[in-house]
Amino acid sequence: MSLFKRLFNAIKSGSVSDNEWEEIRVSLIESDLGVKLTDELINMAKTTKPADAKEAIMAEVKKWLSKDDRTIKFTPGRTNTILVVGVNGTGKTTSTAKLAFHLKSEKKTILLAAADTFRAAAVEQLQTWADRIGVEVVHGESNADPASVAFSAITKAKEDQIDYLVVDTAGRLHTKENLMQELGKVLRVIEKLSPVDEVLLVIDATTGQNGMNQARVFIEAVGVTGLIITKLDGSAKGGVGMAVEKEFGLPIKYMGSGEQISDLAPFDAERFIEGLLE
Amino acid sequence: MFEALGQRFTSIFSGLRGKVSQARLDQFSEEIKTALIESDVALEVANRFSAQLAEKFNQNSDEINISINPAQKIYELVNSQLVQTLGGATRRLKYAKNPPTVILLTGLQGAGKTTLAGKLAKYLKNDGNTPLLVAADLQRPNAVNQLKVVGESAGIAVFAPEVGNGAGDPVAVAKAGIKYAVDKVHNFVIVDTAGRTGIDDLLMKQIIDVRDAITPDEIFFVVDAMTGQDAAKTAKAFSDGVGFDAVVLTKLDGDARGGAALSIVEMTGKPIIFASTGEKISDFTLFHPDRMASRILGKGDIASLAEQAKSAIPEQAAQKLEEKFAKGEDFTFEDFLSQLEAMKNMGSMSKLMGLLPGTAGMKKQIENFDESELVRTRAIIESMTPLERNNPKVLNGSRRARIARGSGRAVSEINALVDRFGQAQKMMKQMRGGSMPMPMAGLGSPPKIAQSNVKSKKKSRSGNPAKRAIEEGN
Numbered sequence: 001m002s003l004f005k006r007l008f009n010a011i012k013s014g015s016v017s018d019n020e021w022e023e024i025r026v027s028l029i030e031s032d033l034g035v036k037l038t039d040e041l042i043n044m045a046k047t048t049k050p051a052d053a054k055e056a057i058m059a060e061v062k063k064w065l066s067k068d069d070r071t072i073k074f075t076p077g078r079t080n081t082i083l084v085v086g087v088n089g090t091g092k093t094t095s096t097a098k099l100a101f102h103l104k105s106e107k108k109t110i111l112l113a114a115a116d117t118f119r120a121a122a123v124e125q126l127q128t129w130a131d132r133i134g135v136e137v138v139h140g141e142s143n144a145d146p147a148s149v150a151f152s153a154i155t156k157a158k159e160d161q162i163d164y165l166v167v168d169t170a171g172r173l174h175t176k177e178n179l180m181q182e183l184g185k186v187l188r189v190i191e192k193l194s195p196v197d198e199v200l201l202v203i204d205a206t207t208g209q210n211g212m213n214q215a216r217v218f219i220e221a222v223g224v225t226g227l228i229i230t231k232l233d234g235s236a237k238g239g240v241g242m243a244v245e246k247e248f249g250l251p252i253k254y255m256g257s258g259e260q261i262s263d264l265a266p267f268d269a270e271r272f273i274e275g276l277l278e
Numbered sequence: 279m280f281e282a283l284g285q286r287f288t289s290i291f292s293g294l295r296g297k298v299s300q301a302r303l304d305q306f307s308e309e310i311k312t313a314l315i316e317s318d319v320a321l322e323v324a325n326r327f328s329a330q331l332a333e334k335f336n337q338n339s340d341e342i343n344i345s346i347n348p349a350q351k352i353y354e355l356v357n358s359q360l361v362q363t364l365g366g367a368t369r370r371l372k373y374a375k376n377p378p379t380v381i382l383l384t385g386l387q388g389a390g391k392t393t394l395a396g397k398l399a400k401y402l403k404n405d406g407n408t409p410l411l412v413a414a415d416l417q418r419p420n421a422v423n424q425l426k427v428v429g430e431s432a433g434i435a436v437f438a439p440e441v442g443n444g445a446g447d448p449v450a451v452a453k454a455g456i457k458y459a460v461d462k463v464h465n466f467v468i469v470d471t472a473g474r475t476g477i478d479d480l481l482m483k484q485i486i487d488v489r490d491a492i493t494p495d496e497i498f499f500v501v502d503a504m505t506g507q508d509a510a511k512t513a514k515a516f517s518d519g520v521g522f523d524a525v526v527l528t529k530l531d532g533d534a535r536g537g538a539a540l541s542i543v544e545m546t547g548k549p550i551i552f553a554s555t556g557e558k559i560s561d562f563t564l565f566h567p568d569r570m571a572s573r574i575l576g577k578g579d580i581a582s583l584a585e586q587a588k589s590a591i592p593e594q595a596a597q598k599l600e601e602k603f604a605k606g607e608d609f610t611f612e613d614f615l616s617q618l619e620a621m622k623n624m625g626s627m628s629k630l631m632g633l634l635p636g637t638a639g640m641k642k643q644i645e646n647f648d649e650s651e652l653v654r655t656r657a658i659i660e661s662m663t664p665l666e667r668n669n670p671k672v673l674n675g676s677r678r679a680r681i682a683r684g685s686g687r688a689v690s691e692i693n694a695l696v697d698r699f700g701q702a703q704k705m706m707k708q709m710r711g712g713s714m715p716m717p718m719a720g721l722g723s724p725p726k727i728a729q730s731n732v733k734s735k736k737k738s739r740s741g742n743p744a745k746r747a748i749e750e751g752n
Contacts, residue, residue, distance in 0.1 A: 026321060032506035035315050088529060089388030089502060118557075119393075120427035121420045128419035128443055142427075173532040204388060208318030208506025213533055231387060234475030235515070236508035259387075259417065 031239030064246040086202035088171030091230035097129030098264035113153030114139035174217035205238030230256035286313035318537030320510035364567035365549035385500035387473030390528035396428035410464035412455030413438035417472035476515025509538035524551035611667035
């Protein structure tokens with residue numbers, strides 16, 4: 001706090017009162033952006049001596065945004081593979097289904113792979129979704145090797161000249177190194193046959209600062225290309241998603257916000273950042 | 279969990295030397311506040327915590343000043359504040375006067391309710407109860423199926439009249455479930471419900487209807503330990519909406535900062551009753567605020583370790599070994615094998631090691647302890663003849679080669695095990711005349727961990743007195 005007080009005195013910032021800055025600080029911290037990043041952000045915003053604090057914050061956050069393409073990559077003429085990864089309970093299976101629905105609406109052919117062979121009935125959960133969307137699912141026996149499921153899926157996708165193969169993987173706590181290695185194996189098995197174009201890390205909006213550790217470990221294990229932030233329909237703002245985007249330069253590609261198949265929207269920076277300040 | 283917080287506490291404590299001024303105490307409360315927020319404790323709760331701590335420091339300032347070891351006194355105050363914020367005394371399950379005891383599970387999507395329902399049922403069953411699982415999550419695709427699979431693998435009855443997937447009335451299912459339990463004389467009913475956000479009025483009303491229809495004896499709020507600032511808000515919404523009696527923390531086995539636990543207890547005044555700590559159905563324990571505080575502050579959880587050891591090692595076996603010991607007989611591979619068996623019953627090594635004090639810095643090694651090492655060791659011993667097991671001295675080259683073939687391991691591994699065993703035997707001889715042998719004594723513990731343990735101890739000895747006090751626990 002002492003650092004903060006000094007800053008208050010050092011920078012008499014525009015017409016924005018100390019109270020207002022403090023209010024913004026509280027909302028940002030409560031959005032799970034993290035204390036350090038919040039303070040850094042506010043200091044930066046203050047140096048611009050703005051008339052409108054929120055606008056200044058918005059402008060600063062926009063500077064953090066990744067320059068990477070936020071759409072799902074597509075190379076015509078071959079199967080494009082998307083791996084969906086994340087810790088338990090973030091909504092991987094639901095996101096996989098929503099993503100398939102979204103891509104199907106773009107007139108692409110889709111094959112799903114249920115490589116979550118660990119959680120009881122995860123395969124059936126994806127199957128139920130797939131039936132609703134009208135896409136096929138490749139799956140193995142319960143507790144089968146997920147890599148073998150991935151292998152069958154990519155083989156089939158190539159044979160059938162499918163545009164997108166979307167692979168749902170088992171949730172795993174990123175601290176379990178052997179499970180992370182298993183995930184790496186899934187990736188390698190597919191890559192032997194066809195490039196993996198996207199590895200999407202699903203982060204639950206209610207996650208706290210642990211989201212940073214999740215990102216770090218998944219990036220190391222399977223080279224994440226983008227994020228999906230889920231459960232934005234609740235009271236959580238998903239600030240840690242923005243922290244991950246800044247820290248690792250990974251674009252948030254989609255935002256999930258409900259239980260309906262269509263509740264997945266491309267990342268909207270304006271809306272997301274405004275949410276952090278609410 | 280709470281490692282980050284624990285490390286912060288350790289570093290804050292180690293900065294305390296000799297006399298502690300009032301200004302330093304104030305700064306200390308501020309540092310703790312920042313550490314709490316960084317660990318996902320809700321802002322409001324962190325503020326309150328540090329204010330209460332500052333108040334405690336004030337009240338005890340005289341004592342802190344005259345104390346020979348102010349750090350120790352401060353440690354005690356922080357510890358008591360932590361225990362208080364974590365809920366004080368251990369909350370135990372309430373039994374209904376007239377069975378069945380009905381437990382309703384609520385929480386956000388993905389908190390782990392269905393998995394937890396299975397674990398809770400198994401826990402109750404192990405205590406001699408006859409739980410029934412009721413599948414009232416008719417929302418999430420195949421939640422009903424998941425519960426069925428979980429129930430089946432744990433040998434628990436599941437009442438699931440609806441297939442779910444968006445169809446069916448959870449209120450009717452819950453009611454019918456209770457009736458079914460009464461008819462079939464189940465003494466516990468666990469009702470799994472759909473996950474919902476705290477601000478979805480429609481789903482909130484649905485769970486209130488379920489609650490009113492079955493009047494549960496216990497309502498549990500299930501929450502992911504990795505939850506951030508939202509934990510306080512959501513818990514409040516559930517508390518005001520459905521109301522709950524206690525909290526169950528899931529996914530405690532990750533590296534979650536765990537601040538959510540503090541936020542929820544403080545914001546709702548409801549205690550944490552259970553914690554789920556892994557993927558196996560048995561990874562589930564009663565939550566003890568005092569033990570958790572001790573872990574956060576880097577003192578480990580010896581009480582839990584002792585409990586697990588006691589329940590895993592049959593009294594007879596322990597006694598037999600003790601007698602053998604007293605008579606001066608040698609510790610043999612046969613004894614070693616029965617100890618390995620007992621350790622298997624205690625749960626995973628990584629979890630056990632996590633309960634030891636001073637292991638905060640070894641998190642990674644512990645997490646990655648290769649459990650299959652024990653399986654391999656077993657295979658080697660089981661490939662020995664009874665003669666070899668009882669007289670390791672007869673193990674010549676050709677015998678070792680045979681054992682290697684039998685167990686599918688390299689001869690060098692057999693040699694290493696026999697060497698380690700020889701050392702363990704020697705150690706046991708030195709210990710003779712002392713107390714009961716430790717269950718872990720025979721195991722050639724992973725050298726890396728053993729070494730760093732020694733190192734950290736040495737360090738704390740030569741370091742400052744405050745840190746030493748904390749680490750040695752005087």
